[in-house]
Amino acid sequence: MNWLIDFWRSSIGGKVIMAITGLLLFGFVVAHLLGNLQLLSGPDKINAYAKMLHDLGPLLWVMRIGLLVVFVLHVATGIRLARANKAARPVAYAKEATIQASFASRSMVLSGLSLLVFVVYHLLHFTLGVTNPGHSALKAAGAGGHDVYAMVTASFSVPAIAIAYMAFQAVLFLHLSHGVQSLAQTLGLNHRRYSPMVRTLAYLLAAAIAGGNAFLPFAVLSGIVKVAS
Ligand code: HEM
Secondary structure, three states, rough: HHHHHHHHHHHHHHHHHHHHHHHHHHHHHHHHHHHHHHHHHHHHHHHHHHHHHHHOOHHHHHHHHHHHHHHHHHHHHHHHHHHHHHHHHHOOOOOOOOOOOOOOHHOOHHHHHHHHHHHHHHHHHHHHOOOOOHHHHHHHHHHHHHHHHHHHHHHHHHHHHHHHHHHHHHHHHHHHHHHHHHHHHHHHOOOOOHHHHHHHHHHHHHHHHHHHHHHHHHHOOOOOOOOOO
C-alpha cells in the first residue's frame, strides 16, 4: 500500500494520475454529452435513454461510485501538484514574464475549482432535486419516473438557469483545451512536429464538447426544443 501512496506523492506519479483520471473524466463528459443530445430528438428518445441507464441497477451505482472516486482523485491530485509547484518557488517572480503559458494553462486550478462548483450545483439541481424540487417532481411524475425531458426543458426555460449552464461551458472549454494538451504531453506527444496538431485538436475537442453542452440550454431558451406540455 505504501508504494501506492509514495507514487501518488511523487511528482511523476501525480502527473500520471492526473492523465489517467483526466482521460476517464473526458470519456464521461463525451458520453454524457452524446446522451444529452438526444434531447434534440424529443421526449421518447431521451426518456428511453434515462430508463436504460436506470435499469442498469447495481451496475449504475458501481459506475457512479467509480466516477466519484476518479473525480475526487483528479481534484485532490491537481491541488497537491499546484501547491507543490508553488512551494518550489515560495517567492513569486518580481515580474511575470510568462511567454509560453497560455491563459488556460495558468488558470487550471481556478477553472477546475469552478467546475467543481458547477458539478455540485448540477447534482443538487438534476440528480438530488434540491435547488428546483418542482423540476425534479416533473421527472418523477411522467413516463414511469423517467421524464428527464420534462425536467430538463422546464429548467432551461428559466433564463437564469440556462445562462448559468452556458457560462459554465466557457469554463469547461478553458479547462479541457489545456487539459487535453497536458494529457498529450504526459503521454509523450510533445514533439515539436506534433505540438501544433495537438493544440488544434485540443481546441476543437473542447469547443465541440462545451459548444454541444451550451447548445442544449440555448435550444430550450430559444424555442428550438419545446418545453414539455
Ligand atoms: C447542458 C448540459 C448538461 C445537461 C443537460 C445535463 C443533464 C444531466 C442529467 C439529466 C443528469 C441525470 C440526472 C438524474 O436524473 O439523476 C445529469 C447527471 C450528471 N451530470 Fe450532467 N448535464 C449537462 C452537463 C454536464 C457537465 C458539463 C458535467 C461535468 C462537467 C456533468 C456532470 C454530471 C454528473 C457527474 C452527473 C451524475 C451522474 C449520475 O447520476 O451518476 N453534466 N446531467
